[in-house]
Amino acid sequence: MANIHLYRPDLVIVISGPSGSGKSTVIDALCKSDETLRLSVSATTRKPRPREVDGVDYHFLSKSEFETHIQQDDFLEWAEYGDNCYGTLKSEIATAGEVKKDTILEIEVKGALQIRAQDLSPTRSVLIFIIPPSFAILEKRLRCRKTESEMELKKRLAIAKSEVLEIEHYDYWVSNPQNAIQDAVQQIQAIIAAERSRIDSKLIETINPLLGVDKVN
């Protein structure tokens, strides 16, 4: 039988996890390991941190620019987090389709639930939650990176606790133990591989003609 290639980029891979859970590091390693993955660039009203680049790390917008996008219905999802707004522009998913890649959304829980509630056809979502080793380690990581004021840090820790309570809405969880980023990366690679092998009606439509068979009865 001839080799049959069925891979079609149709995944919107949502990755959430408390601030400090190591999401960004894991996602960075994931994208470097697989050129068929593309990280969506979110829009935010948060101010850039040192070394963050506009259009690369985020589309940094003013509050009024963000509101204009809301009014124009440009967002696939958006949410308030702390004192700022974050959102995924619909154009990010369209771009992934053009470059034939699966899209990763690194977003917080309220946005993830909006994605869950939508029919994203012709794409489909898979929701993954990254769990930090403990809240004590989470706090230590946040303090070490020194990007937030004490008040912002406390807010992020409070949000972290409320986010973990929403894990039931996700499809998969992944632990991110200390000093073992590669374990988390491998767990997510396995999830993506499984999702790419999922049998659904679209796959049947593709595979039957390739195999030269018609549905019987």
Ligand code: 5GP
């Ligand atoms: P940070 O300020 O640390 O970059 O991000 C704060 C939180 O906002 C993180 O949990 C991050 O995953 C989330 N976030 C980043 N981009 C988006 C987005 O486009 N939509 C939503 N809902 N959350 C986002």
